[in-house]
Amino acid sequence: MGMKMKKSWVLPVLAAGMLAAGLAGCEKKDPYGLSAKDPVTITIWHYYNGVQKEGFDQLVQTFNESEGREKGIIVEAFSKGSIDDLSQAVTDSIDKKIGSDPVPDVFAAYADKVYEIDQRDMAVDLSKYLTADEIGEYVDAYIEEGRFDGSEGIKVFPVAKSTEVFAINKTDWDKFAEATGETDAAFSSWEGITRVAEKYYKWTDSLTETPDDGKAFFGRDAFANYIIVGSLQLGHEIFRVENGTVIMDFDRTTMKRLWDNYYIPYVNGYFGAFGKFRSDDVKTGQLAAFVGSTSGFAYFPTSVTLEDGTSYPIESKVYPLPNFSGTEPCAVQQGAGMMILKSEEKREYAASIFLKWFTGVDNNIRFSVSSGYLPVKKEAGVKERLETVLAENGEEDAAGENLLIGLETANKYQLYTTKPFEGGDQARAILNATMADKARDDRETVLSLMAQGMSREEAVEQFTEESNFEQWYEHTKEQLETIIGE
Numbered sequence: 001m002g003m004k005m006k007k008s009w010v011l012p013v014l015a016a017g018m019l020a021a022g023l024a025g026c027e028k029k030d031p032y033g034l035s036a037k038d039p040v041t042i043t044i045w046h047y048y049n050g051v052q053k054e055g056f057d058q059l060v061q062t063f064n065e066s067e068g069r070e071k072g073i074i075v076e077a078f079s080k081g082s083i084d085d086l087s088q089a090v091t092d093s094i095d096k097k098i099g100s101d102p103v104p105d106v107f108a109a110y111a112d113k114v115y116e117i118d119q120r121d122m123a124v125d126l127s128k129y130l131t132a133d134e135i136g137e138y139v140d141a142y143i144e145e146g147r148f149d150g151s152e153g154i155k156v157f158p159v160a161k162s163t164e165v166f167a168i169n170k171t172d173w174d175k176f177a178e179a180t181g182e183t184d185a186a187f188s189s190w191e192g193i194t195r196v197a198e199k200y201y202k203w204t205d206s207l208t209e210t211p212d213d214g215k216a217f218f219g220r221d222a223f224a225n226y227i228i229v230g231s232l233q234l235g236h237e238i239f240r241v242e243n244g245t246v247i248m249d250f251d252r253t254t255m256k257r258l259w260d261n262y263y264i265p266y267v268n269g270y271f272g273a274f275g276k277f278r279s280d281d282v283k284t285g286q287l288a289a290f291v292g293s294t295s296g297f298a299y300f301p302t303s304v305t306l307e308d309g310t311s312y313p314i315e316s317k318v319y320p321l322p323n324f325s326g327t328e329p330c331a332v333q334q335g336a337g338m339m340i341l342k343s344e345e346k347r348e349y350a351a352s353i354f355l356k357w358f359t360g361v362d363n364n365i366r367f368s369v370s371s372g373y374l375p376v377k378k379e380a381g382v383k384e385r386l387e388t389v390l391a392e393n394g395e396e397d398a399a400g401e402n403l404l405i406g407l408e409t410a411n412k413y414q415l416y417t418t419k420p421f422e423g424g425d426q427a428r429a430i431l432n433a434t435m436a437d438k439a440r441d442d443r444e445t446v447l448s449l450m451a452q453g454m455s456r457e458e459a460v461e462q463f464t465e466e467s468n469f470e471q472w473y474e475h476t477k478e479q480l481e482t483i484i485g486e
Helices: 002-024 050-065 067-071 083-094 111-118 132-136 140-145 170-180 184-188 190-206 223-233 252-260 263-268 278-283 294-299 345-358 361-371 383-392 398-412 424-451 456-463 466-484
Strands: 040-046 073-079 106-109 164-169 218-220 239-242 245-248 289-293 303-305 311-313 316-320 330-332 337-340 414-416
Touching: 040 050, 040 083, 040 345, 050 067, 050 073, 050 294, 050 345, 050 361, 067 073, 067 345, 073 345, 083 106, 083 111, 106 111, 106 345, 111 337, 111 424, 164 170, 164 294, 164 398, 170 190, 170 316, 184 190, 184 316, 190 263, 218 278, 223 252, 223 330, 223 414, 223 424, 245 466, 252 263, 252 466, 263 424, 263 456, 278 289, 278 303, 289 294, 294 398, 316 398, 337 345, 345 361, 361 383, 361 398, 383 398, 424 456, 424 466
Parallel strands: 040 073, 040 106, 218 289, 330 414
Antiparallel strands: 106 337, 164 289, 164 316, 239 245, 303 311
């Protein structure tokens, strides 16, 4: 109660002060020449869609009606589709390609893109518009991501982050757990998930007369993260960037462990990937669990619809990202930041004012609750602070739990993101595809052999041989070496 009293005392004093200033008739001169009478319009391009776009648009409107109006800043935000579409649109504008839009003031970007634009000397150094105290309010790892030329300059403004979580269809898991005595303790390690997936396949197989028709248990979104973070969990950073040079550490033993906990269960049918995203696979009942981004959790289905049309409601539950057993917990740090393109100081400064406002604790938490992204300031990451807002918004459900688990990960895990380097995008694309695509193709072969009457054990034999791994390993390593020029 004391707090409330205090507040009501402060307001009249402030109002009186403002009144006095108003009476004196002097509009406080802005250091960069911003003025409410002559507002400047800032354009922002982003890749938010659906609920995330709605949440962002609402905050932009709030800014325009409050601080923006007061200072003379109008923000106009545009969604440019996916992150790749956005990236292309920015490049086209900078290159003045025919039919492209004028260059925006601000756009959402990953460090790789910012690095590319910074090479053209077009990225604003944000430390010019932020005090040391302001910089200190942001999670250190998020600020670090924006420093990549060895100087103290910050080229990426952190606005909303995400990491990965393990999400499960609790309804179907409970039936399995009750029948087999399994517990969710298995979800803390990749080895545990691999073991449970085999058991789940065999249990679902036993429910019908047909042999080898078990169901896959687990799937993975953003496969490159499994390889990059998994390798780091096992003590090997695949791409270490030092003074702009890449040192590659593609360790054979580590890759074998990653292979044994993805490729092997996949060709056996214990893991799977069917639709565009793994949440689609949970929706169709083809998977029970997956690892995906906290910001994608909004799409976790509330019901399952099977091939024959039958449908039933499901509950979901979220867990922290699994690690390899006996390793230090690491998780990916992702979610694009905002980059300000060089223009005139007044515009750059106006853009920085909006970004500071957007990442203010209350505003940022509001966006987090609507989008599943994690807030970027240390204070916003305090569990109690978030719980209060969730309770006020009636979000104490799975979406709220997802955010809290995401924050717990951000606080307790080593968060990791690869530093940008020449060809970084291509290298990531290779890691995203080689093992995952091979697993899918080889599973198809296994299924066709089974359709010809071969047993599953027999059909997978040729794929589980050591030589198959060796071949994949050498081929992938060679492709990576070509890109980074080793």
